Amino acid sequence: MATFSEVRELLKRVARTDDGDTTSDSETATDAGSATGDEVATDGGTTRSDGSATTDEPRIDGSEVATDGGEVKTDGGVQQSDGGLRATLEDRVGEDFLESAPFWLPPVLLVGLFVYGAVLWNAVISLTDYEGFDDPDYFDLDFDMYVQALTSSQVIDAGVNTLVLMVGFTVVALVFGLLIAVVVDRNIRFENTFRTIYLLPMSLSFVVTAQFWLWMYDYDGVLNNSLGLLGLGPFEFIGNQQIVLASVVFALVWQFSGYTMVVYLAALRAIPTEHFEAARVDGASVVKMYWRVIVPQLKSATVSASVVLMVFSLKAFDFLFALVGGYRPPNGADILATKMVREAFQNQNWAYGSAIAILLFLMALSVIGPYLYYEYTNDNL
Amino acid sequence: MSTVDEAAEERFSINPARVGLYLTLGGLLVFFLAPIETGVVTSLKTPDAVGTTSPLVPSVEGFTLDNYATAVSELLPGMVNSLLYAVPATILSALFGSFAAYGLTLTDWRGQIGVLLLFVAGIFIPYQAVLVPLTRLFSVLGLSTLGIWGLLGIDNAYAGIVELIITHTAYGIPICAILFRSYYKGMSEEMLESARLDGATVRRAYRRIVFPLSTPMFAVVLIYQFTQIWNDLLFALVLVQAESSAAAPVTLILAGLGASQSGTIFGLRMAGAFVAALPTLAVYVLFGEEFAKGVAT
Numbered sequence A: 001m002a003t004f005s006e007v008r009e010l011l012k013r014v015a016r017t018d019d020g021d022t023t024s025d026s027e028t029a030t031d032a033g034s035a036t037g038d039e040v041a042t043d044g045g046t047t048r049s050d051g052s053a054t055t056d057e058p059r060i061d062g063s064e065v066a067t068d069g070g071e072v073k074t075d076g077g078v079q080q081s082d083g084g085l086r087a088t089l090e091d092r093v094g095e096d097f098l099e100s101a102p103f104w105l106p107p108v109l110l111v112g113l114f115v116y117g118a119v120l121w122n123a124v125i126s127l128t129d130y131e132g133f134d135d136p137d138y139f140d141l142d143f144d145m146y147v148q149a150l151t152s153s154q155v156i157d158a159g160v161n162t163l164v165l166m167v168g169f170t171v172v173a174l175v176f177g178l179l180i181a182v183v184v185d186r187n188i189r190f191e192n193t194f195r196t197i198y199l200l201p202m203s204l205s206f207v208v209t210a211q212f213w214l215w216m217y218d219y220d221g222v223l224n225n226s227l228g229l230l231g232l233g234p235f236e237f238i239g240n241q242q243i244v245l246a247s248v249v250f251a252l253v254w255q256f257s258g259y260t261m262v263v264y265l266a267a268l269r270a271i272p273t274e275h276f277e278a279a280r281v282d283g284a285s286v287v288k289m290y291w292r293v294i295v296p297q298l299k300s301a302t303v304s305a306s307v308v309l310m311v312f313s314l315k316a317f318d319f320l321f322a323l324v325g326g327y328r329p330p331n332g333a334d335i336l337a338t339k340m341v342r343e344a345f346q347n348q349n350w351a352y353g354s355a356i357a358i359l360l361f362l363m364a365l366s367v368i369g370p371y372l373y374y375e376y377t378n379d380n381l
Numbered sequence B: 001m002s003t004v005d006e007a008a009e010e011r012f013s014i015n016p017a018r019v020g021l022y023l024t025l026g027g028l029l030v031f032f033l034a035p036i037e038t039g040v041v042t043s044l045k046t047p048d049a050v051g052t053t054s055p056l057v058p059s060v061e062g063f064t065l066d067n068y069a070t071a072v073s074e075l076l077p078g079m080v081n082s083l084l085y086a087v088p089a090t091i092l093s094a095l096f097g098s099f100a101a102y103g104l105t106l107t108d109w110r111g112q113i114g115v116l117l118l119f120v121a122g123i124f125i126p127y128q129a130v131l132v133p134l135t136r137l138f139s140v141l142g143l144s145t146l147g148i149w150g151l152l153g154i155d156n157a158y159a160g161i162v163e164l165i166i167t168h169t170a171y172g173i174p175i176c177a178i179l180f181r182s183y184y185k186g187m188s189e190e191m192l193e194s195a196r197l198d199g200a201t202v203r204r205a206y207r208r209i210v211f212p213l214s215t216p217m218f219a220v221v222l223i224y225q226f227t228q229i230w231n232d233l234l235f236a237l238v239l240v241q242a243e244s245s246a247a248a249p250v251t252l253i254l255a256g257l258g259a260s261q262s263g264t265i266f267g268l269r270m271a272g273a274f275v276a277a278l279p280t281l282a283v284y285v286l287f288g289e290e291f292a293k294g295v296a297t
Helices: A004-016 A019-025 A026-033 A039-048 A065-075 A077-093 A102-127 A144-150 A153-184 A191-203 A206-216 A221-227 A244-270 A273-281 A286-314 A319-323 A336-346 A350-377 B004-012 B018-043 B047-052 B066-105 B112-124 B128-141 B148-152 B156-185 B187-199 B202-213 B215-231 B236-239 B250-259 B268-287 B288-296
Strands: none
Touching: A004 A221, A039 A336, A102 A144, A102 A350, A102 B066, A102 B112, A102 B128, A102 B156, A102 B202, A144 A153, A144 A350, A144 B250, A153 A191, A153 A244, A153 A319, A153 A336, A153 A350, A191 A244, A191 B004, A191 B018, A191 B066, A191 B268, A191 B288, A206 A244, A206 A319, A206 B018, A206 B215, A206 B250, A206 B268, A244 A286, A244 A319, A244 B018, A244 B288, A286 A350, A286 B112, A286 B148, A319 A336, A319 B236, A319 B250, A336 A350, A336 B128, A336 B236, A350 B112, A350 B128, B018 B112, B018 B268, B047 B202, B047 B268, B066 B112, B066 B156, B066 B215, B066 B250, B112 B156, B128 B236, B156 B215, B156 B236, B187 B202, B215 B250, B215 B268, B215 B288, B250 B268, B268 B288
16 A cells, blocks of 8 residues: 555656646546546545645536536646646556556456465565474575475476476377367267367366276276287386376376367367368368468467466376375376475475475466467467 | 358268268267266276276176265265355456456556456466465464354354455456456447447446346356366365365365275275266256357467
8 A cells, every 4th residue: 555655646746747738638637527426535535635725525526527627727736736646647547547446456456466476475485494383484585495496306306297297298188189179170960069078078177087097097997908908908007107197198188188179179160261272172182281271370279278288287286186185196297286285285394395386386487478478479468 | 161062961971081080089989988987887886896897887786876875975065165165256256357357458548468468377377386375374364263153153164165265266367357358359349438438437337338248258257167166176275174174175075085995996986076076067068168168268
């Protein structure tokens, strides 16, 4: 609040210097007058507390636009600066800035506090030595936790696993989803039914799908049973740390390729029919047609889908937790997300966990940052 | 892709390419449904039958509903708890998202894009980066130590439900706002402008024009958001912590159901998975189109 009133004071001062402009500009004065009554009244209140304003209650009401604008000129002084404040602010930022504030300000404050405030607080905690049941000591800040994290082989392994999971899962889910979309787009019957079933796993919780795949991967499960018919296996899909990460990627692809299908399907439908026709007339084969003509037009769909998939992979915590029903994922499948929660909430190494969280955050940022820039420059926001 | 006649012809004609196409589609069906099918089959088997019969084939002599009876009795309190926070948090985040999208899209002031960038980034931030401060914040606020729980005679663990409502509302706002924004961008601006010229305030224009026209998007957002919040485990885990807590949500209990029982009772686990997924499955079956829209935007 302190900063807000400071800004207000500053704007008032700016408004005073701009007095000549605002009073002569009848349109701005009208804008100021048409604003809601209570806000104007508040402005009146603050001016009065300055001690310089007099009792002009009816005029501050702002209901009569014309008289307001008119009287401002004759009254001069403080009233002018008051109308000027609104006018200048609205002139600078846009006419709906204050009036629409009740709509956007509460959500912005909530997001600001819970998302950005929390990330900053987390960054500060990561510089302390906070652990156990004490309170953090905010006056003893250093980078010890980062040194400890970056020299820990466990954290390095988890970081590598995070990257492998992120890239592997994203690429496979994109390619697989695109193939499904191409098949579904070929003018098939019962398209809605197929689409609905392909997208179904996406509506399930990680906790639920983890149970399914635990059973699929079990010694007596479907996969080992089917592979057994071919004379292969049995495999320890979860127990073998060489293949557990691939197993996790496979399960996640099962859950999310329906999503990539939906995204690509929408993109394919947006491509003009002539492009397909042209390729066909040229005598290109179906594969060539898709590769040369269609795939390049899917760029923006690919970009946004990969960002969403990468972020989902960073959140694969739920899946890994549910797979074992505990903080420690199967050997070979520990990622930064699980490592962070384990250090903080199981071992009470709060500062250490926060430092790992910041590393994870930076990884996410290296994906989101370029993406936002890309969307911004393409005017897609 | 081709004219209507050709398309119709293509649909009903039998040629090798079409057969291959439908075989592929069928293969994909098997891929997507196999884990669910084996889950259904296994949830209806006794532990003995699970060990002796094929995982994809139902067993007649090993048929039982005990798994579901146990799963329901274990998970029902958790489902009630999940509903207690998922419903308010869904509605609140959708409303706030709509407000934010309106104030940042259909009104006229500079700097909207900057705020929107922060919202989009907010969707993608890994929640691990806010968990420790979040638990600190709530321990400082001390909701569970308030006298109101004693006065109402409610277990103070239910403070966790309040915390989950606040948390899910706050972290749900960015995605809801972006979903609404994509919808509002396509809305006719003329109508709004003429309303504003007629002297309607920003608030009035929302209540009379934008909100009523938002109904289809509210359906999409509410469905998407409910699914997300119901399915979440992470926030429940760090805010409620113990699966034995009176306020434990269903995902927390299900994740523990595997750990507390002997690891081999897959029938019970599968039954538990279906019971826990029931509300989201119901929502998906009833509103699949809206869900797909929410996902695709």
